[in-house]
Amino acid sequence: MNNIPIGLADWFINRMEKIQLLNYTEGMEIPSNITEEWDRNIPLEGEDNPTYSAEPEYVEVAPLLKTQWGQGNGxxxxxxxxxxxxxFKKAPTGCVAxxxxxxxxxxEFxxxxxxxxxxxxxxxxxxQEANEVSRLMRDIGTYVEMDYSCDxxxxxxxxxxxxxxxxxxxxxxxxxxxxxxxxxxxELKNNRPVILSxxxxxxxxxSWIFEKTTYGEGHAWVCDGFKETIYRTVHDYGTPYERIVSTPGGKFFHMNWGWSGIGNEADINNNGWFRYDNFEIREVFGNDGNNLNFQYKKQMIIGIKP
Structure with missing residues (x-):
């Protein structure tokens, strides 16, 4: 008590005197509202912070794009x-276009x-329909200064x-x-498709200070869908401390790769759902012989709206 401030020491002494007075006063009862408060906060025998799993929440934005456009003929x-x-003996449009x-x-703007x-x-x-799509793509190619070639x-x-x-x-x-x-x-929850690269x-x-890192085999495409499962657990159920803890499950995005819906050099539909941290495309190979996975230098163009 020597290091306790005088004001705080007086408060402790006053509390102790009141507690003793209550203990030795006959007929003194604890108010019912105080008793009820204790009953609500003390778990029943055998119960310890009861929990249970609530229904999971499913969040989904279905693919926004209707198109499955490519870069080649048409x-x-x-x-x-x-x-x-x-x-047509012509260069591809380019993935950016x-x-x-x-x-x-x-x-449509x-x-x-x-x-x-x-x-x-x-x-x-x-x-005529193909020509109009091609006109749009050529205009875009011109404005982004597309470097055209056969490959x-x-x-x-x-x-x-x-x-x-x-x-x-x-x-x-x-x-x-x-x-x-x-x-x-x-962005997708606000119905805005996003261009990824x-x-x-x-x-x-x-080596050492002369080490240099280069990146290659780039691609640009559209992300137009999103889905996620959110798992929910209720803690301290039935007590004043009841709370719900949400735990995100796997987050997946729908990719439109811009390969006419059939993949790049593969007769399968590669448009589909991909985990947020893994864009690996099955059966479409890079120069290293591995499945394409545009995992490096990832960027996105957001806020696209008229």
Whole structure:
């Protein structure tokens, strides 16, 4: 008691005197409301913080895109002609152009294109419908400064933000950020498809301070769906301390790879659901012989809306 402040010591002494007075006063009873409060907070014999599993919560945003567009015949009618192999002898549209085109078709904006005649998938490459899709993709390719070639056509996704806002009149909210699955889920819950990009391969050269890391085999595509199971556990059930603890289960995203729905060099539909931290695409191989997995340098373009 020597180190306790005088005011606090007086309070303790006063409390002790009152407790003793209550103990030795005949006929003194504990008020009923106090007794009930103790009864509610003391678990019954054999019970210790009872818990149970509540019904899980399912969250899902079904795939937003209707289109399954690609880069080849029927989509590249207006691409540069390099006498490439294939019916039209033309370069592919490029994954960046195809990804952007599918998002623009989702919004059907701006009104300078005949959106209503564009099919969800091109089957007749010589049709007016195919030409309109191809015109859209060539315009995008021009504005993002697409580097066309027979094997592949490439462009920097960093140019997409400015093109959408300054050329096609999309909202100022369009921006590019590093991959974040929580933000991605939020965009999709607001019915906004997101353009993703990443690299498949990683290579280190040199050593020590001269070590250099390069990334290759890049791709851009559209993420247009989200689903997650949230498991819930009720703790201290039936007590004033009852609380629900939510534990997220697996988080999955729906990817539209921009390969006409049949995969890249594979006769299977690779559009589908992928775990948030694993984009590995079965039966589609990179230069290293492994399944493609655009796991490096992942970025996303968010806030896309007219």
């Amino acid at each position: 989509y590249n009618n207006y691409s540069p002609e390099f006498n490439c192999s294939g019916e 195809t990804a952007v085109a599918q998002v623009m078709k989702y919004y 701006p009104n300078s294109y005949q959106w209503q005649i564009m099919p969800n998938r091109v089957f007749n490459s010589n049709s 592949e056509s490439g462009a920097k996704t960093s140019k997409v933000v400015g093109v959408l806002k300054n050329i096609f009149g999309y909202a100022s909210s369009v921006s590019s950020i590093d991959y974040n699955h929580d933000i991605l889920a939020s 990443g690299k498949h391969s990683k290579k280190k050269t040199g």
